[in-house]
Amino acid sequence: MLNIxxxxxxxxxxxxxxxxxxxxxxxxxxxxxxxxxxxxxxxKSTLLNIIGMLDEADEGEYILDGVPIKNLTEKKAxxxxxxxxxxxxxxxxxxxxxxxxxNVALPLYYQGLKRQERQEKAxxxxxxxxxxxxxxxxxxxxxxxxxxxxAIARALAANPKLLLADEPTGALDxxxxxxxxxxxxxxxxxxxxxxxVTHEDDIAHMCKRIVRLKDGVIMEDVIVEQVRxxxxx
Ligand code: ADP
Ligand code: MG
Numbered sequence: 001m002l003n004i005x006x007x008x009x010x011x012x013x014x015x016x017x018x019x020x021x022x023x024x025x026x027x028x029x030x031x032x033x034x035x036x037x038x039x040x041x042x043x044k045s046t047l048l049n050i051i052g053m054l055d056e057a058d059e060g061e062y063i064l065d066g067v068p069i070k071n072l073t074e075k076k077a078x079x080x081x082x083x084x085x086x087x088x089x090x091x092x093x094x095x096x097x098x099x100x101x102x103n104v105a106l107p108l109y110y111q112g113l114k115r116q117e118r119q120e121k122a123x124x125x126x127x128x129x130x131x132x133x134x135x136x137x138x139x140x141x142x143x144x145x146x147x148x149x150x151a152i153a154r155a156l157a158a159n160p161k162l163l164l165a166d167e168p169t170g171a172l173d174x175x176x177x178x179x180x181x182x183x184x185x186x187x188x189x190x191x192x193x194x195x196x197v198t199h200e201d202d203i204a205h206m207c208k209r210i211v212r213l214k215d216g217v218i219m220e221d222v223i224v225e226q227v228r229x230x231x232x233x
Pocket of ligand 1: 011012018020038039040041042043044045046047
């Protein structure tokens with residue numbers, strides 16, 4: 001699914017720079033569910049954003065589903081993002097003035113589908129996350145867990161090969177976190193490849209593999225005895 005070699009990333013800080021990723025090597029196969037762990041500031045989001053083509057590395061190689069990701073125009077990057085990737089964020093990132101259905105339908109707009117087809121597909125995905133009856137509600141009428149479900153439905157709408165989640169349970173209470181993780185595990189059981197950034201051990205252990213970042217490199221990369229979220233709920 002993806003192959004990363006000797007990846008480096010620095011941020012300019014005044015006259016100097018902050019070297020955040022210092023030679024990351026990472027391969028992820030189809031169907032994996034991987035947690036990217038590390039303390040705050042260790043570069044987890046930086047790595048995920050590069051994988052998600054929201055940012056670019058300074059050095060190194062990144063191949064996503066056979067496509068070398070380098071020096072792409074913004075237009076081309078947007079096409080690949082829409083084709084390959086779905087995103088989930090800690091803060092949900094829903095559009096506040098659009099109802100749940102229209103939020104989920106948005107990625108389909110960029111795929112050029114007609115309105116009727118977009119709405120039908122969006123409703124199908126909302127039903128999958130158990131929110132069919134909430135289709136016409138605005139985000140501020142939904143609980144945190146419901147908002148994250150809408151965000152998951154939106155991330156899945158265009159049927160991406162890879163789902164990227166940056167602290168998806170970071171804004172949720174414990175019970176709701178496990179419900180969301182249960183759902184994400186279920187997606188993985190269905191074959192979706194998933195990368196989850198988290199600093200929470202419990203959440204990481206619901207993934208099949210844990211990659212630990214420290215001081216800009218991968219300190220540890222282990223297969224875990226997966227814990228089912230539903231054991232907690
Ligand atoms: P994490 O997600 O593990 O908490 P980040 O990848 O967000 O870490 O950040 C890694 C380091 O890079 C932090 O020290 C952060 O302050 C810095 N950083 C992140 N984004 C930027 C940016 N756009 N400009 C400058 N520094 C940044
Ligand atoms: Mg982060």
